[in-house]
Amino acid sequence: MKATIAQYYAGDSLLHRLDPRAKFVAVSALAVALFVRDSFAALAVYAAAAALAYVLSGVPVAWFWRAFRPLLWLVALTFVAQIVFAPGEPFFSFWFIDLSRRGLELAAYLSLRLVVLVLVGSVLTLTTPSMALTDGLAWLGRPLRRLRVPTDELALMVTIALRFIPTLLVELDTIMRAQRARGADFRRGGLRERMRSLVPVLVPLFVLSFRRADELALAMEARCYQPGAVRTRLHPLRAGRADAALLATTAAIIVTGLLV
C-alpha cells in the first residue's frame, strides 16, 4: 500500500498525450546536447526548455521532488568534488581545500547540468506510463531484430517486471510485518546480524515470486502467448502532428543551445 515507486503521474496534459517514441527521442537528444557544449548560456537555454516542459506536464512539484530527492546526494557530491579537486588559482585555502573561481564555476555548472538532466528525464517518466515507454522502446529497437535480438520479448519482460514491482513491494511489506509480529527486528545489530534477519523475509519472497512466475507463464500460455509470434496491439502507437511539433521544437532548442 505504501509502496509507490511507479513514478507515472496520471494526467491528461499535452505531454501526456504525446507519442512515447517522440518523447523518448526528444529527451535523449536533449540529454546528449547537454553534454556537447560546456557553456552557461547553452545550459540556460536547456534549463528554460526543461522548466517549460515541466510546467506543461501539469505534475505537482511534490512529485518532481520525490523523483529528485534520491539524486540530491549525487548533486551534492558532484558539487563538493568539483570545488575540492578543480584546478585554478585559489582565493581561499583551508587544510586541503583550495577554493578557486574556476572551481566554483565548474561545480555550479556540473551540478546544474545534472539537475536539468534529471528534470528532463523525470518529465518523460512522469508523463509516460511504463508500458507505453517499453512499447515505444521496443518499436525504436526494431532494427535490432535483424541481428536476431528478440526485442518484443525483451520489451514484454521489462513490462512484466515493471508491472510486478509494486506487487512485490506490497508482499515484501506484508512478510516483514508478519515476521515482526513474531519478534523479528530488522533494525537492530551489526551488518551481519541485519543480513541474517532478512532470511525470514527473502526466502518467502523468492518462493512466492517463483510460484507467481510459474502461474503467470501458464496463464499466458493458456491465453495463447507464443514467444516469437508477431503480436498486434490493442492500442497501436500513433504519432501525429503534435509529435512532429515536439521533435521540431526540440531540434530548435538544441540548435539554439549550440549557437548561443
Next chain:
Amino acid sequence: MSGFQAVAGALPGAPGGPDAPGAAGMSLACGHVSFSYEEARAPIPAVRDVSFELRAGGSLALMGASGSGKSTLLQVVRGLDAPESGAVLLDGAAPTDAGYAALQREVGLVFQAPELQLFASTARDDVAFGPRRLGWPEERVTSAVDTALDVVGLPPARFAERHPYALSGGEQRRLALAGVLAMRPRLLLLDEPFVSLDPGTRRQLVEILHRLKAAGVTLLLATHDVDLAWALCDELLVLGEGRLVAAGPWDFSPDGGRLLAANRLREPFFVELWRRLGRDPQRAPRNAAEAAEALS
C-alpha cells in the same frame, strides 16, 4: 485427527507443558482508534474513530465488507502500525505504561495466508523462530514448539523435522498458526484464517480455535464467514468503510438483520433455520451438535 489426544494433555489444567497458549486471556480495549495509509496524493483513511472492548477470554468476530479496515485494525492492535489518534489498551495498560511492550509480545497475529511466510528448513525451526526472538532458553523453546505443534494437530514426532514446503496446504496453514501459538499468546488475532482451506482442514482449524477459547485465550477473528463467526464468537463487531457500525452481542432482531444486510453480511445458517422453524433466532444453536440436541 492424530493430534487430538496429545492436545488434551497440552492445555492448561491438564498435565501439559508450561507453554500451553493462553494461561489467562488478555483483555483488549480500543479507544477512538484511527489510522490512515500514506499515499502520494492524499492519505487514505482505513480505520476511523473505532472504540470497543473485549474482555479477557472473550471472543469477538470482526466482520465487514472487503476493504472495511479489518486487517488494518488487527495490525494496529498488534502494534505493527501506531494509531494516528486514540489508543489500544492491553490488560488495561496504555502504550505509555511500563510493560506495554511485553504485553504486545503476548498478542499473536495470524496473517491472511500465513503459510506464505514460512521460511525455515524444518517445521521445528520455523515454529521456534518467535520463541527464540523472545530470548527463551533452548529447553523452553523446544517444549513450546512441541506443544504448539501438538495443539495444531501436527505431532512433532512426525512433523517437526519435515520441510515446511513439503507439507500440504492445510498442514502449512496449521504450521504457521503453531508459529504464533508457540509464543504463548494471551490474545490471538486472526485475519481470515479459513480462506482457501478444504472443508476438512477448516473443521480442524475450528476445533483448534474452540480449544484455545476453552483454554482462556482471547480471540479476535476477522472473517467473512458468518457461520464460523457464529460458531466461534460470543460477540460481533461490524466495520463499514473503517467506521464502527455495530458492536456487541449478536442481534437477530429485524434491525439487526437490516444492519447485517447493509454490510454485505447475512444471518448464520442455524439462525435462519431457527427462524424458519418458528423458534427464537436469538437462541439458535452454534453448531450441528447443539442443533441435533435441541431438535431431538
